[in-house]
Structures are given as C-alpha cells and as structure tokens.
Amino acid sequence: MTAQPSSPRQTHPHRRSSGRRTLRGVILVAVAICVGLTPAVQAHATPSPEEIEAQLDKQWEQLEPVIEQYNKVHNGLVKNRKKAAELERKIKPLAQQVDGALDRIGGLAAKNYKLGPVAEAAALVSGDDRATLTERLTMLNYLAGQEHEQIADVFAVKSKYDEEKAKLDTLISQQARQDAELAGKKKKIDSEIKRLERLRETAGGTFTIDVGECPPVTVTGKAAIAVRTACEQLGDPYVWGAVGPNSFDCSGLTQYAWKAAGIHLTHFTGDQWKETRSVSRAEARAGDLVFFFEDxxxxxxxxxxxxxxxxxxxxxxxxxxxxxxxxxAGFRRVA
Known part of the structure; x- marks a missing residue:
C-alpha cells in the first residue's frame, strides 16, 4: 500500500511552535533591555533637592497672586460688612424718629379734622367764640408744619444712609460670591502646595533651609520696632492667609510687624502699596516695604x-x- 503524503496539519504546528519560540525570544530580549534601562531613566528623572526648590519657586509665582487676590477680596468683604452694620445702627434710630413724627402728624391731622367745618358750624350755633377756634386751628397747622420740617430733615438723612446701605449690600453680595469662589480655589492651592512639598520629599536626603540672620538695626522709632518684630519671626512657617503670631504669609508678616509699631496696614499687598509712599532705592532704609513683581x-x-x-x-x-x-517693583515708606 502506497504511503500517504503528510498533511498540512502535521507540518504547521511545528512551524508555529518554532515561530512562537522566536517571537518569545525577541520579547524577552526587549524586556531585558527595558529592565536594564529603567534604573538609568529613573535616576535621571529624579531631581536634586535644589532643582525641586527651583521648581517650587517657579510654581509659587503662579500661586501667590491668587492668594493675594483672596486676601484682597476677603478683607474687603470684612470691612464692608462692618460698614453695613454701622450704617444699620445709624438707620435704626432715624427710622424710629420718622415713624414717631408720622404718628404725631397723624394725631394732629385727626384733631384738625375734628375742628373742621362741622365744628365751626357747631360753634356758631352755640355762640362759642369763633376767634378762639381759629386760633386753635392756626396753632395746629403751625405745629403740623414744624413736624413736617423735622421729619423732612430726618427723612433726608435716613434716605442718604439707605442709599449707602443699598450700594454696600450690592457690593457685599458680589464680594461674598468672589470670596466663595476663591475659597474654593484655596482647596486646590492647598492641594498643590502639598503636592509640591511631597515632590521635595522624593529627593531624599536632607535639605536644610538657611533662614539667615538679621543685621543690627540701624533705624530708630517705629521703623526699628517693625524691623525687630519681623526679625523675631525668623523660622516661623509660611501659611497663606495667616497674620501671626506663629505663622504668616507675606503681607501678613508686614502687617504684623508694623502693627507692633502702632500702624495698621491692610492684609493685602495692593492696599499696602497704596497705604505707603514711594521712595527710591537710594533713599530706602530699614523698615521700608519692598514689593516684587508687576502685580x-x-x-x-x-x-x-x-x-x-x-x-x-x-x-x-x-x-x-x-x-x-x-x-x-519698588520701595515704600510706612512711617
């Protein structure tokens, strides 16, 4: 009986097996190469502590303007709420005066009505002295006129306060919305800060921060107090929105230092710029404020x-x- 030729099914498995072995070999070589390269790539990607600090500085330039914007809106909101409360206290007694005057005028009007034409006719019939009745009517009209003048003055003042209060209420409403929006951004900023700090930790080793040393104070008076107070805070942590006594942001520190000298500065860099006067770099002395960046x-x-x-x-x-x-950006003299 003649032998049958081998079928394709008998030959292909061997070829596929050989092909798979070849492919597997290529993959293993590739993996080995990748594994061999991985440590070198990671070592190159891990920055030094100094490089991370530089990254933090760069990121911070983008974050700090948002922080100062929050300080601006929040402090403005607090101030305007205080103003609104003060106006409310002024308006309340004026409203009571207006209501009281209106009640008195109403009472006079009722008396005037009772002493009107019907009362005059009755007086003629009864023979009462008509002159006395006329005098009483004249006096009532005079008193009513005085009440009208008084209420007009009070109402004018109240209207002025009401107008100011309405404007403040509108502004407070706008600032409250901005404050809420920026408070939402605060969470993102805090999250970003933590991410950057974790990035520093990945550098490994130790990275010491030199806080420096303040030189001897060369000024006197309030400026000397401000400088000494600021220098006493060396080493205290940065916390945005903080105004002391144990943590600060930039405008919080300057506010705290000058508050010790008896001068109030608003907790916002833009306002602190406006609240002080310009001096040249040549004129600058210890205690002056130094501002940075265009904004x-x-x-x-x-x-x-x-x-x-x-x-x-x-x-x-x-x-x-x-x-x-x-x-x-410039130097500014506080006092």
Missing amino acids: LHHVGIYLGNGKLVHASRAGQPVKVASIEYMPL
Whole structure:
C-alpha cells in the first residue's frame, strides 16, 4: 500500500511552535533591555533637592497672586460688612424718629379734622367764640408744619444712609460670591502646595533651609520696632492667609510687624502699596516695604544693604534673603 503524503496539519504546528519560540525570544530580549534601562531613566528623572526648590519657586509665582487676590477680596468683604452694620445702627434710630413724627402728624391731622367745618358750624350755633377756634386751628397747622420740617430733615438723612446701605449690600453680595469662589480655589492651592512639598520629599536626603540672620538695626522709632518684630519671626512657617503670631504669609508678616509699631496696614499687598509712599532705592532704609513683581503680589521688610526679611512661600519659613532674588517693583515708606 502506497504511503500517504503528510498533511498540512502535521507540518504547521511545528512551524508555529518554532515561530512562537522566536517571537518569545525577541520579547524577552526587549524586556531585558527595558529592565536594564529603567534604573538609568529613573535616576535621571529624579531631581536634586535644589532643582525641586527651583521648581517650587517657579510654581509659587503662579500661586501667590491668587492668594493675594483672596486676601484682597476677603478683607474687603470684612470691612464692608462692618460698614453695613454701622450704617444699620445709624438707620435704626432715624427710622424710629420718622415713624414717631408720622404718628404725631397723624394725631394732629385727626384733631384738625375734628375742628373742621362741622365744628365751626357747631360753634356758631352755640355762640362759642369763633376767634378762639381759629386760633386753635392756626396753632395746629403751625405745629403740623414744624413736624413736617423735622421729619423732612430726618427723612433726608435716613434716605442718604439707605442709599449707602443699598450700594454696600450690592457690593457685599458680589464680594461674598468672589470670596466663595476663591475659597474654593484655596482647596486646590492647598492641594498643590502639598503636592509640591511631597515632590521635595522624593529627593531624599536632607535639605536644610538657611533662614539667615538679621543685621543690627540701624533705624530708630517705629521703623526699628517693625524691623525687630519681623526679625523675631525668623523660622516661623509660611501659611497663606495667616497674620501671626506663629505663622504668616507675606503681607501678613508686614502687617504684623508694623502693627507692633502702632500702624495698621491692610492684609493685602495692593492696599499696602497704596497705604505707603514711594521712595527710591537710594533713599530706602530699614523698615521700608519692598514689593516684587508687576502685580505687586509679594512684599517684605527691607533691612538695608540689599537684604530683606519676608515670608517667602509654602515650605519655606520666614527668612532673610537678597532683594535681587525676585523682580523688584519698588520701595515704600510706612512711617
């Protein structure tokens, strides 16, 4: 009997098996190459602590303006709510005066009505003295006129306060919405800050932060008090929105330092710029405020010789630094 030729089914499995072995070999080689490369890639991708600090500085330039905007809106909201409460206290007694005057006028009108034509006719019939009746009517009209004058003055003042209160209420409503929106952004900012701080931790090892040392105070009076107070906070942590006594943001530190000297500054860099007067770099002395960036979103207290003390950013304590570290916007004299 003649032998039958081998069928394709008998030959293909061997070829596929061989092909699979070849493919598997290629994959294993590729994996080996990738595994061999991975440590080198990771080692290259892990930045040094100094590089991470530079990244933090760059990220912070984008975050701090939002923080100062929140300070602006929130402080404005607090101020306007106080103004609205003061106006409300002024309006309340005026409203009571108006209501009282209206009641008196109403009473006079009722008397005048009773002493009208019917009463006059009755007086003629009864023979009463008509002159007496006329005098009484004249007196009532005179008293009513006085009440009208008084109520007109009171009402004018009340109307003025009501108008101011209405404007404030509208502004407060707008600021409350902005405050809520920025408070929402606060959560995102806090989350971003934590992410950046975790990034620093991935660098490993230790990264010490030199807070520096304040030089001897060369000024006197209130400026000296402000400088000493600011320097006493060296090493305190940065917390945005904080105004002391144990943590600060940038405008919170300058406010705290000058408050110790008896001068109030608003907790917002833009307002602090407006609340002070300009001095040139050559005129600048210890205690002056130093502002940075075009939008004035950072401020510190000048120490002289190109140095300042400031609450720099999250992850960095209050420290002494060079004014050349950031784009300088100008110097301002507080007192």
